[in-house]
Amino acid sequence: DGHGASSSSPSSSFSRLFNPTADHLALRETVRSFVEREVEPQALSHNRAETFNVPLFRKFGSGNGGLGILGLTVPEEYGGTGLRDASAVSIVHEELSYSDPALCLSYLAHSILLANNLAVNGSREQLATFLPGVCDGSKIGGMCMSEPNAGTDVLGMRTRAVYDPARDGYVLNGTKMWITNGTITGNETGDIFLVYARTGDDRGDITQFVVEGGMGGFAAGQKIGDKLGMRASPTAELVFEDVFVPAGTHVVGEVNGATSRAGTHVVGEVNGATSCMMRNLEIERVALAAMAVGIARRALDEMIAYAASRPAFGRPNLFNFGQIQRHIGESYSEYMAGKCYLYGFANGLDLSRSGNGLDADGVKLYCARMAKDVSDRAIQVMGGYGYVGEYTVERLWRDSKLLEIGGGTNESHHKNMSRDLLRLSGNKLE
């Protein structure tokens, strides 16, 4: 069949890079077998119907003998798995995206944007109150940052939170947009969100709040339908009309002239949310890069299997043709480059600190484009079949495009990376 006995299996040094410890290998195998059995069979139909598979999503939780990955990075005492490492995060996102990138996106919003952020930035009381339901799958939620008129320009957000001393809480007004898991059924909001809102006049005066489904004035504006990809993941516009969020009277300090209160629904310091943001953006980018790697791996498997079994022009398969060889060779090396960048970076990333932005931006920038290119070549290799839903690769192509926009547009990565490289410009690269 054209290749030698030993040339195609990865060396053990790659295995160690992609699975740094035995725990990581066990994690990858368990997620992979769950995905094979339960995620793969439902991916196509939910993509077609633009529906969110809530029962399956809840199986990611730790309740009812579920997989227990919703609180992957959350400490065990709050119901999580306690795997505070970016390698574990990468493994789960890669494996889920092999079959259903859309479901994985909802998983990312819930486990990283909500659960991890809260676990890193919240008080003990907040973790004990909110995380158990988030980890066991009974509550589904996400994070609200973007608005209809502010995406990349994050600090341009206009949702306001004004402190009301009579009730000791904040009143939120504004609109958030493109919120993954913003709605679950299409009518109600999701159960719980971390919401960024402006609490002062300086550009950086942003505070992070916990907003729960059912709070007065908090509603789903519209479910965003007709998306190009990630169709099985529910996206919504969320509206805040005089939403009251209790603060508590526990004063922790002063930031920018404002008294800082840590309370039930205020996460971290008032006017101090930009550091919450920074700490979480890096792991979000790693997770998105890992999704890209999973998409690319699937696209490669599909194009290789097709090319190996399709006869043409009297030859037994397409591997005899140069242009197909090029598609496959380029895809494999780009995939491996992205995967090695991902795990090389993730394996050393400390989730409780920030300051690693350059490679977080870099790995997502590279892997997102790579996944799109590899999926595109897969469609091309598969010809007419590649163009049809049943053959998977067209869905991968559509899903991959989101990764160049969500969690940071390509342009935002260019901007950040250039800023970081300029700052380092006194020194040559290592």
Add this chain to the structure above:
Amino acid sequence: MKILVPIKRVIDYAIKIRVDPTKGAQGVQLSNVKMSMNPFCEIAIEEAIRLKEKTTAEVVAVSIGPKQCTETLRTALAMGADRGIHIETKADVRGDYIDMQPWGIATLLKGVVEREGGVDLVLLGKQSIDSDCGQTGTLLAGLLNAPQATFASKVDRGDDGSFTVERETDSGTEVIKLKPSAMPAIITCDLRLNTPRYPTMPNIMKAKKKPVQTISLEDMVKELGLNLDEVLTPKNEVIEVYEPPPRKEGEMVGDVMELLAKLKEKGLVA
């Protein structure tokens, strides 16, 4: 109840096995190839856990093989087994019939059963997907003089300590009752017995705290008072391992008459 489940680490069922002639007539590509728990052994572990969930039981997983078998045992523990025993062989000892064969394995397992004491049930996969012998369970029962039922598609335990086993045969379903005995019941598990659970993350983390005893093959053989030769020297010699010849392309014929003519020509039809 104490349940012993021998499990085997084999080349993953989804991998295409490649013969490696550079390693001799029996050479198979084994390095950097994905290994997993034998699927029938997984079914055996699952059945043991289900029995444990219905009554109270201790489930002990035992594996014979190189040091990576601890990974296989950890999977069993993550599925719910209580502890593991790893009988460690040297790295180059092959478990796929070339070195270790059912007679040796069964001899060793008999010793393990006696060393443990109080074993009520031994659940095994009906066969391993590398050697495909299907002999270890039955040989073990013979050596122990124990009641056995093979290819189980359903297992129930009676309050009196008996086991009722359903087996699928070509002529229908057979129901066998294994009477309670001084010896453990030996049951081998078939595909349709159950669908094994995937180890959940909380259970994988819990499994790290469960005990696994590692003992070298040589030490175990000595402890059991066995002969290393009995266990390790194969009774049957594998002469050659080769890949099946590639399927030849068929011939297209135009109609039934042409088909009959071709068949007659090839002497396949009178």
